[in-house]
Amino acid sequence: MIVGIDTSTPFLKLGLFEKEVISEMVLTVRESHTKHLLNSLNFLFSSNSISGEQIEGFGLVIGPGSFTGLRIGISTVIGISAAWKTPIYPVISGDIAWRPSLNEIGTKHFFYLLDGKRKELFFLHYIKKGDIFTLASEIEALKYDEVYSEISNKHPGGATIGGEGVEILRKEGYSLDNKYIKIIKKPYNGFTGGDIARFTLEASSGPVKNPEPLYVRDADIRSGN
Numbered sequence: 225m226i227v228g229i230d231t232s233t234p235f236l237k238l239g240l241f242e243k244e245v246i247s248e249m250v251l252t253v254r255e256s257h258t259k260h261l262l263n264s265l266n267f268l269f270s271s272n273s274i275s276g277e278q279i280e281g282f283g284l285v286i287g288p289g290s291f292t293g294l295r296i297g298i299s300t301v302i303g304i305s306a307a308w309k310t311p312i313y314p315v316i317s318g319d320i321a322w323r324p325s326l327n328e329i330g331t332k333h334f335f336y337l338l339d340g341k342r343k344e345l346f347f348l349h350y351i352k353k354g355d356i357f358t359l360a361s362e363i364e365a366l367k368y369d370e371v372y373s374e375i376s377n378k379h380p381g382g383a384t385i386g387g388e389g390v391e392i393l394r395k396e397g398y399s400l401d402n403k404y405i406k407i408i409k410k411p412y413n414g415f416t417g418g419d420i421a422r423f424t425l426e427a428s429s430g431p432v433k434n435p436e437p438l439y440v441r442d443a444d445i446r447s448g449n
Contacts, residue, residue: 225274226281227265228420231257231297232289232317233338233388238268239417241424247272248418257296265304276308281431283424286314287438288338288346288363294437302434311431316438318348319427321386321414322357331406332381333360335374337389338413340365345389346440347371352381365440372398375405382406386414 228239228248236257239248247268253260269275282301287294305312318336322329334357336348344365350357366374372393375385385400386408394400400407408414 225278226283226313226421226424227268227279228283228417228422228424229261229265229297229301230285230317230417230420231261231293232285232287233293233413234290235412236260236264237285237412237415237417237420238264239419239421240268240272240274241418241421245418245422248416248421250412250416257293261296261300276304276310279308279310281424282310282312283420283428284312284314284435285317285320285420286435287316288340288348288365288440289317291437291439294439298435298437305433312433312435313424313428313431314435315420315424315427316348316363317413317415318350318359318363320420320423322350323423323427324415324419325386325408325410326357328408329357329384329406330382331379331384333379333383335383335385336414337371337375337385337387337392339388339392340440343368345371345392347374347389349374363438363440368393368396368398375400376402378404384408386410388413 225242230237236251240246334350338346351360384406
C-alpha cells in the first residue's frame with residue numbers, strides 16, 4: 225500500500241493505492257500546508273481503517289514548487305517515515321503528470337508548466353522515448369516570454385502542454401491557438417493524490433530516508449525578493 229503526497233502547490237493532494245486507488249483527496253490551501261497535512265492524513269487513514277503497519281511506502285512530490293510547501297511536506301513525511309520505518313519514494317511532479325494522460329498526449333514532446341511566481345513558470349520539457357516520457361533538459365524557471373517562445377516553436381512530432389502555467393499564459397495575453405500545440409485540460413495541475421500513489425514506484429528513482437527538495441532556484445527570502 226502506497227500513500228501519495230503533494231504539498232508543492234496550493235493543492236494539497238493525498239492518495240492511497242493498493243492494486244487500485246483506494247481513496248484520494250485534494251484540498252485548496254490558502255495559507256500553510258502545516259495546518260492541514262497531518263489532519264488530512266489522519267482523516268485519510270481513519271476513514272479507510274488504515275493503520276501505519278499497512279503502509280509500505282510514501283510517494284512524495286519533491287518539486288518543483290513552493291519552497292515552504294515542499295519543506296513542510298518533506299519534513300513531515302521524514303518524521304512519520306522514521307517512526308513507522310516506512311520508505312520514502314521521491315517523485316518529480318512532471319514525472320507523475322504525463323502518466324495518467326499518456327493516451328491523450330499523442331505527441332513526441334510534453335511541456336509541463338507550473339507557477340514559479342516572480343512572473344516566471346517552472347518549465348519541464350519531456351520527450352517521448354519508447355513508451356515513456358523523459359526529461360529532455362534541466363528543469364528551469366523561465367520568464368513568460370521565454371516559455372512562450374519554447375512552446376510555440378514547431379516541434380517534430382508535435383507538442384502537448386499541461387499544468388497551471390497554461391492558464392497563466394492565457395491570462396497574460398499569450399495566444400495558445402497553435403496547430404502544433406495540444407493542451408491537456410485536467411484539474412489540480414493534471415494529476416491527483418491517487419495518481420501519485422498509483423505511479424510512485426515506476427516514477428521514483430528509488431526509496432530514500434531523507435529526500436531532498438527540488439529547488440529550481442533560491443527561495444525568495446534568500447534572493448532578497
